[in-house]
Amino acid sequence: MADSPEEIKKHVKLYMLIGVILFICTVLTVAVAKIEWLDFGARGFDAIDMVIGLLIASVKATLVALIFMHLNHEKKMIYWLFGMGIFFGICLMVITGFAFSDPIYYEDFFGR
Amino acid sequence: MEIPYIVEPRKDTGLNNSKIAIWLFLASEVMLFGGLFSGYVFLRIYADYPWPERTLPVLPGLINTFVLIGSSITVVFAWVALKLREWRKFQIYMSITLICAALFMVLKGVEYNAKFGHQAIRLDDYTVIEGHAYPQEEGGDKKITKNLNIQAEQIQIDLKRVDDKYYETMGAQYGEHFVLAEDLTLNSKTKYEKGTAISKELIDAAKKDFIDALANNSNVNIAVARQASKDAGNQPELDGKRYYDKDRKDFIAKRTKELKAEQEDNYQNITPALTFIAKEGAVDISVNPRWGKLSNPKEGEKGTLKLKDETLISGTTADSSITMRVDGIDFRHTVMKAVEKGIDPEAAINNSWLLKDQSMKLIWDKHLVFVDKLQNYLDEHDKEPTDLDLYRITWQEIAGLMDKDIEDLEKMDHHEIAALFPGDIEGFAGANHTRVHYPKINVPREQVRFEAVFSPRWNTYYATYFTITGLHGLHVIGGAIVLGYYLFFGRKMYDANPEWLANRVEVGGLFWHFVDLVWIFLFPILYLM
Numbered sequence: 001m002a003d004s005p006e007e008i009k010k011h012v013k014l015y016m017l018i019g020v021i022l023f024i025c026t027v028l029t030v031a032v033a034k035i036e037w038l039d040f041g042a043r044g045f046d047a048i049d050m051v052i053g054l055l056i057a058s059v060k061a062t063l064v065a066l067i068f069m070h071l072n073h074e075k076k077m078i079y080w081l082f083g084m085g086i087f088f089g090i091c092l093m094v095i096t097g098f099a100f101s102d103p104i105y106y107e108d109f110f111g112r
Numbered sequence: 113m114e115i116p117y118i119v120e121p122r123k124d125t126g127l128n129n130s131k132i133a134i135w136l137f138l139a140s141e142v143m144l145f146g147g148l149f150s151g152y153v154f155l156r157i158y159a160d161y162p163w164p165e166r167t168l169p170v171l172p173g174l175i176n177t178f179v180l181i182g183s184s185i186t187v188v189f190a191w192v193a194l195k196l197r198e199w200r201k202f203q204i205y206m207s208i209t210l211i212c213a214a215l216f217m218v219l220k221g222v223e224y225n226a227k228f229g230h231q232a233i234r235l236d237d238y239t240v241i242e243g244h245a246y247p248q249e250e251g252g253d254k255k256i257t258k259n260l261n262i263q264a265e266q267i268q269i270d271l272k273r274v275d276d277k278y279y280e281t282m283g284a285q286y287g288e289h290f291v292l293a294e295d296l297t298l299n300s301k302t303k304y305e306k307g308t309a310i311s312k313e314l315i316d317a318a319k320k321d322f323i324d325a326l327a328n329n330s331n332v333n334i335a336v337a338r339q340a341s342k343d344a345g346n347q348p349e350l351d352g353k354r355y356y357d358k359d360r361k362d363f364i365a366k367r368t369k370e371l372k373a374e375q376e377d378n379y380q381n382i383t384p385a386l387t388f389i390a391k392e393g394a395v396d397i398s399v400n401p402r403w404g405k406l407s408n409p410k411e412g413e414k415g416t417l418k419l420k421d422e423t424l425i426s427g428t429t430a431d432s433s434i435t436m437r438v439d440g441i442d443f444r445h446t447v448m449k450a451v452e453k454g455i456d457p458e459a460a461i462n463n464s465w466l467l468k469d470q471s472m473k474l475i476w477d478k479h480l481v482f483v484d485k486l487q488n489y490l491d492e493h494d495k496e497p498t499d500l501d502l503y504r505i506t507w508q509e510i511a512g513l514m515d516k517d518i519e520d521l522e523k524m525d526h527h528e529i530a531a532l533f534p535g536d537i538e539g540f541a542g543a544n545h546t547r548v549h550y551p552k553i554n555v556p557r558e559q560v561r562f563e564a565v566f567s568p569r570w571n572t573y574y575a576t577y578f579t580i581t582g583l584h585g586l587h588v589i590g591g592a593i594v595l596g597y598y599l600f601f602g603r604k605m606y607d608a609n610p611e612w613l614a615n616r617v618e619v620g621g622l623f624w625h626f627v628d629l630v631w632i633f634l635f636p637i638l639y640l641m
């Protein structure tokens with residue numbers, strides 16, 4: 001980090017703000033899961049709840065990564081390194097996802 | 113030796129080396145946790161049982177989320193303090209971070225402890241009951257007994273598989289009660305007469321003899337095979353024949369037979385198992401259910417208890433039932449199986465073994481009253497009750513309704529009944545058995561399809577829960593050790609070059625934020641979905 005002490009002092013307020021947003025988002029995540037009139041879609045857990053829950057979590061994770069981990073102003077090299085990690089992480093999930101098209105799940109697989 | 117580029121950036125990357133290193137490490141961590149998360153997704157999609165969604169108490173998870181986010185903020189502030197050369201402030205913020213880490217682990221420990229103390233049984237008809245297992249006779253020693261019991265008349269020990277750990281523990285129960293059923297003569301000419309008591313020495317001697325005999329016999333066989341092959345090579349009429357030619361094969365088979373007959377005296381007797389019988393009537397034997405399996409769990413009938421080392425304990429099955437206080441009933445699996453077979457779910461529940469018990473039937477009837485009120489309430493709001501509402505009775509419901517009369521409940525509305533349920537704090541990490549005496553039930557072993565505490569053994573949900581949160585907990589501990597090192601031993605580094613320590617704390621902080629980041633996803637996925 002090449003930040004000067006003056007710049008860092010300016011950032012302190014931002015860190016506090018992000019902290020508060022993270023706390024609020026956490027309460028929000030629990031609220032949409034537990035409070036009945038905040039429960040979107042059908043009663044109980046369903047796809048909409050999953051999307052909302054993961055969306056809030058993604059927002060929180062992005063804030064942590066951008067502000068606390070300084071990814072909002074980082075060297076190109078870091079983006080490459082971490083970006084590749086995320087890329088391969090996603091690849092891993094997608095490749096496992098091919099299991100869905102495994103012929104063993106065809107109805108007549110064992111019949112043949 | 114001086115390590116280069118720990119403070120000043122390298123020209124080609126524009127960064128100091130430690131930062132590159134930590135980001136490389138974090139990239140590999142993303143892939144590690146990504147793999148585990150995708151494992152969770154697939155286990156959940158393909159689960160052949162109703163997924164225990166929203167089953168964990170949210171409060172400890174929520175507090176832990178606050179604690180981790182708080183520690184993420186303080187670790188940034190600790191770094192800021194170092195950048196501004198404020199050592200005292202750095203100490204304060206870093207200390208708070210470490211206290212948060214400790215608090216997180218303590219809460220995790222409370223949660224884990226509650227899980228490991230919670231018994232679950234999947235009954236033969238797929239009803240799941242949860243609660244605390246208790247001694248058969250309460251008031252006695254507090255040790256939970258869910259052992260498999262048998263009145264043993266005969267023990268057969270497999271010398272190939274007999275395991276010291278099993279034998280040494282079981283040996284105390286076998287004692288002097290069991291004796292050899294037949295005379296035993298070892299190849300070493302040592303003799304044990306019929307009626308010799310079971311002992312470690314006897315088993316060890318017989319096992320050694322068995323293994324030696326196996327080795328000896330296979331050595332003789334190898335020598336015979338070699339000789340037969342050699343003889344085949346010396347036969348002029350087999351000249352030029354390959355090993356797969358019929359003539360050569362026939363010759364070798366014939367020669368082997370002859371040689372084996374010649375070597376008859378060199379072969380040793382193989383005794384693969386020893387049989388012991390009870391000297392004076394049947395003996396009570398009690399075994400941890402994880403060590404073995406009862407062939408016939410029905411009390412009073414003939415059965416065999418097979419230990420994992422293939423020891424067979426035969427006799428009459430004794431009472432091996434599990435007594436537990438029930439704080440959760442789940443019929444969702446019963447319903448799932450009924451739907452698969454095309455049976456009416458309500459009928460399947462009403463015919464279940466559990467509802468033959470009066471106290472359980474009463475709880476179910478009260479639950480039906482509650483569901484009825486809930487249904488009316490949801491109808492007004494155009495919503496449908498979920499399977500969890502319909503078929504799962506939570507500990508809150510049992511605690512709230514067990515002492516109420518069903519007639520009183522019928523007069524109340526949905527909100528009034530729900531208000532009877534205890535709050536989240538009372539069951540901080542699960543049902544609190546010291547405050548509420550949950551109804552007791554005795555489950556005979558033949559009704560038990562599967563039983564376990566809430567451990568990775570119970571189902572794939574808990575397996576992933578413990579794997580991912582356990583690994584995450586290890587990361588918390590590792591991060592705390594590194595950050596603690598900077599706090600307690602960082603002064604020297606700070607005096608030598610404060611920027612050096614600031615960089616170290618930034619790198620340690622990056623890891624700490626990553627740990628927080630993983631938890632940000634873990635919390636909603638494991639606790640709220």
